[in-house]
Amino acid sequence: MITIDAISKWYGPTQVLRDCSAAVAKGEVVVVCGPSGSGKSTLIKCVNGLEPFQKGRIDVDGISVGDPKTDLPKLRARIGMVFQHFELFPHLSVLRNLTLPQIKVLGRNPDAARDKAVSLLDRVGLRVHAEKFPGQLSGGQQQRVAIARALAMDPIAMLFDEPTSALDPEMIQEVLDVMVGLAKDGMTMIVVTHEMSFARKVANRVAFMDKGEIVEDAPTADFFGKPRSERAQLFLSKILQH
Amino acid sequence: MFVNFDFDVIWRSLPYLFYRGMTFTLLLTALATAGGIVIGTLLALMRLSGTTALTVAAAAYVNLMRSVPFVLMIFWFYFLVPYIGQWVTRSAQPIQVGAFASCLITFTLFEAAFFCEIMRAGIQSISRGQVAAAQALGMTYPTVMGYIVLPQAFRNMVPVLLTQTIILFQDTSLVYVISVTDFLGAASKVAERDGRLVEMYTFAAAVYFIISLVASRAVAHLQRRVAIIR
Numbered sequence: 221m222i223t224i225d226a227i228s229k230w231y232g233p234t235q236v237l238r239d240c241s242a243a244v245a246k247g248e249v250v251v252v253c254g255p256s257g258s259g260k261s262t263l264i265k266c267v268n269g270l271e272p273f274q275k276g277r278i279d280v281d282g283i284s285v286g287d288p289k290t291d292l293p294k295l296r297a298r299i300g301m302v303f304q305h306f307e308l309f310p311h312l313s314v315l316r317n318l319t320l321p322q323i324k325v326l327g328r329n330p331d332a333a334r335d336k337a338v339s340l341l342d343r344v345g346l347r348v349h350a351e352k353f354p355g356q357l358s359g360g361q362q363q364r365v366a367i368a369r370a371l372a373m374d375p376i377a378m379l380f381d382e383p384t385s386a387l388d389p390e391m392i393q394e395v396l397d398v399m400v401g402l403a404k405d406g407m408t409m410i411v412v413t414h415e416m417s418f419a420r421k422v423a424n425r426v427a428f429m430d431k432g433e434i435v436e437d438a439p440t441a442d443f444f445g446k447p448r449s450e451r452a453q454l455f456l457s458k459i460l461q462h
Numbered sequence: 463m464f465v466n467f468d469f470d471v472i473w474r475s476l477p478y479l480f481y482r483g484m485t486f487t488l489l490l491t492a493l494a495t496a497g498g499i500v501i502g503t504l505l506a507l508m509r510l511s512g513t514t515a516l517t518v519a520a521a522a523y524v525n526l527m528r529s530v531p532f533v534l535m536i537f538w539f540y541f542l543v544p545y546i547g548q549w550v551t552r553s554a555q556p557i558q559v560g561a562f563a564s565c566l567i568t569f570t571l572f573e574a575a576f577f578c579e580i581m582r583a584g585i586q587s588i589s590r591g592q593v594a595a596a597q598a599l600g601m602t603y604p605t606v607m608g609y610i611v612l613p614q615a616f617r618n619m620v621p622v623l624l625t626q627t628i629i630l631f632q633d634t635s636l637v638y639v640i641s642v643t644d645f646l647g648a649a650s651k652v653a654e655r656d657g658r659l660v661e662m663y664t665f666a667a668a669v670y671f672i673i674s675l676v677a678s679r680a681v682a683h684l685q686r687r688v689a690i691i692r
Contacts, residue, residue, distance in 0.1 A: 265594075268598055270594050270597060270598060293597070293600045293601065293602045294600065295600075296597060296598055296599070296600045297599065297600025298600075299598075300598075301595075301598035301599075303591060303594070303595060303598075305591055307589075307591045307592055307594065307595035308595075309592065309595075309596075309610055309614075310614070310690045310691065311613050311614050311617060311690050320609060321596075321599040321600065321601065324601060324605050324609060325599060325600040325601055325605070326600075353690075353691045354691075355690070355691035356691055369599070370598075370599075373599060373600065
């Protein structure tokens, strides 16, 4: 479904991605981890074209992301994305956050959009908050709304960019629960996260990045059992201590 | 000390001052603000477009407007607009646009430069993440701007926009240079006709003061009402 083929990216003279390759099959969950500044977020943002890249090729459902002829808005509408800082639209109610993109991008009629939005808010346990504004919700609740907003577009795949990094510890679990539910329903997911419990539970593969490179890309059990690269071992030993 | 003053002149000229003068002043303020915000927002979008030609054109316009004295602009436009109209419509005579239309065009174009800078600051106050989120949902540039960025930018900037409008309200008195009867012009005419300069100018100053004060109080109140919950 998603193939990343030898992507390289530079910010001016600084190379931030080096020859990254990976493939995500339909229904697969891939966790991307690595130290900060390793290029995880940049890589995931290349997948829906939020970040341009200079070399290599990314295909999503057979469509080349980097091709200038590609209708990027149309492609992005089919890929859900969840951000570290939620990025709900603060001037719109929770319900409107979910209905506006459906109406403006997919051309759904307002009633259908509303029904879809309400059922998704129900699914993430926030139906009673539909009329509130994002600023009135906790971080965990906002992130669940953001997931629902992405799902409302009926995406073929979901990208998560450190979805729990900006949350207070007690709110992380409620967001992870929603994501685990999604994974178990067969959603294709790329998740940038440090939550190794999540990776163990639902990831098919774990990719480890360092200094802009994908150093290791292994099935979950192998990655936690016997990581081959020294850098991944070091990273795991640091992150699994607590 | 007021023995020699005749404040009754104010009372007698009230209908003229307000129906004729204040109507002109308020209408000019309202229309120039509306037009200025629309054109100013478009200029701001041009300045932030990332396309060199549009950026340079908008920046040049703004800088030109801000570096010419406003009175000169009013004066100049009043004499120039008929000829531009003539050129555009290819008619034999200069087009008679009238003082009000001429003032309206001048004020709108002039205010557009200021509203451009205000809206530019407003747009830049919206985080990159908001734009990224809107784009990630598949929104095109017009949708991102129209539904996500501009509504938030506009709300953030409402106090500044209205403060600029209050300044504009006071600046409308500059139309005296082309002998238009705005509120101050009306007061001035009565003052000179009846020889009651002190009374009329004092009254006019009081009216401008009260309206501006009430308006800025209203802005402060509105500021609390429209603030986005964060």
